[in-house]
Amino acid sequence: MKSFPKSFKLLSLPIIFCGLLAFSSCSDDDAYFDSEIREIVINSSTRDTIIYIPVHQVRVPVYLSVPKDCDALAPLPAVVVLHGSGGMWKDDNPESKTMSSQFREWKELFDNNCMVGAFVDSFSGRGATEKSGKWETAPDNFKISSQFIRSRDANAAMSQLRKIKFKDGSPVVRSEDIGLLGFSDGGTSVISTLYDTNTTPTGWEWTQSFGGKEYDTSSGVMSPEPRPQQGFAGGVFYYGGSGGYNYWGSSPCNSEALEKNIYQNYAPILFQIPTGDSLSEGSLCLAGLLAEKGKSVELNIYEGVGHGFDTDDNTQSSEARTKTLNWLKNILHMD
Template sequence: MMSSLLRLLAAFASLALLLSSAASAGGYERVRIPIDEGQLDGVLYRPAGPGPFPAIVALHGCGGLWRDNGTLSVRHSDWGARLAEAGYVVLMPDSYGSRKLGSQCGVKELTVRAGRERVADAMAAKRWLQMRADVRKDAVSLLGWSGGGSTILTAIRTDRRPADMLPDFTRAIAFYPGCRTQSESDSFRARLPVLILMGDADDWTPPAPCDFLARSARLRGESVELVLYPGALHDFDHPRLDVKERTDIAYSASGTGKVMVGTNPAARDDAIQRVKSFLLKTR
């Protein structure tokens, strides 16, 4: 009787461990991050095991983290699981949902701005991660898409260095950011290595300002690399987004509010490998 009970308990323990490992590898946890005006909701992916692990603060674009049905968007779930499997704790702060806002892609007068609230959110997310025992305080990187990428370009400026005594971000990756504001700033200086990934056919955030920004930064001795993918559009790294026209955009290169978006499998595959290689230099 006792032997059967022990076997049953052992089976339950094994099942619990299996489920826990599966959740760590492919699932996420909802978390809350303290900020000045209250709390910031977030999504946390983490590898299996105790750590400590390197970490990534990942910043969503103008569409936010969530789909209309309340599930995490495919792009974010794909990257979160992929990076956790590669050994990173990934924190995705929800800058819009936390403030009761939906998609901001069609909003011209933003109340949550890349250069202010979203940079503050990224800094709060970094501090929150660095308080965790399973995170390496000296190995927290930044990653962002579109408006999140634009936020990164502001956050990594030399004159925006965090005021706290914790280690700074180590590296930054920006997918198809808007570079015009920073490229037109005489005071822009990148204080850490940056990788910018975008398509040369992007008509939402055109690549020309990013090309100017990267070339100017390199002439100053800063580590800013731009990779342009031939024929790729905005959202090229999405796991499965058919090429289509969007007509609900507040700011587009044409000024019409119309842009083309969609997955580019070759560019996506290359970007996945480049992101992993770039982040490996923090480990």
């Protein structure tokens, strides 16, 4: 693992609860829960804080990082980050308020490039530590689904970023310049978040298949959230799965996928795919399928590495991070 400044392990973070104003008295112990995403006011000196956003009666923690020495460029572009199956926190402990080294490194990259980071914890508010055991199988995994739950988290984080202001009333984030980045299960969630619901065939039934059994909306499967009027500028997909348990229809590798897989993205996607990963075949098929449909996709393939290579201290990881940042800068109008 790449080294990281020890100072980040000692952060004492202010916490903003419930998606209300920063000076609200609302706390985790309150019986009342406001389901509306509201304006948040932060000090100009705020750099790292944890906010809570409401998603389907769940408080979803978001680690918010605001870079310093970038005031002249404000309002700033932002990136919403979705973690993988292992969760977001160091030692699986959200109470520590310390992200794992992977996300602390990405936070530093965003800081150095004048990007606001919004790291979304989709698990702890729903009682999960990591996607293992019961959280891998239906119907329990529907509660943290990368197809129809985590996409809602991402959209809520995007909406909240647009409602964060400094005390002088100026916005922290440029509303049109918000990107998305996800790893593994979070990469799968990037795909789902960027699905263009305007292209859903009439009469399509949303189902998923697990262990030979099909589940539908009566058993917990949900339809996607409607495409936002102002969505993400684009997303980066690192080594996730692309089948969706048949959520989008046939496998993207199926010979009839052009007709039977309905997935289409509304914003550009950058695929970061390692050769040594069992999930890569499906993702390569999806990237090719989307290109055939005329959608905006870009594909980078990394030889000699496997699943999770972003956390490896090697040239492929560094190259992928550089390409990711350059791609984000382009879609976020930073060039």
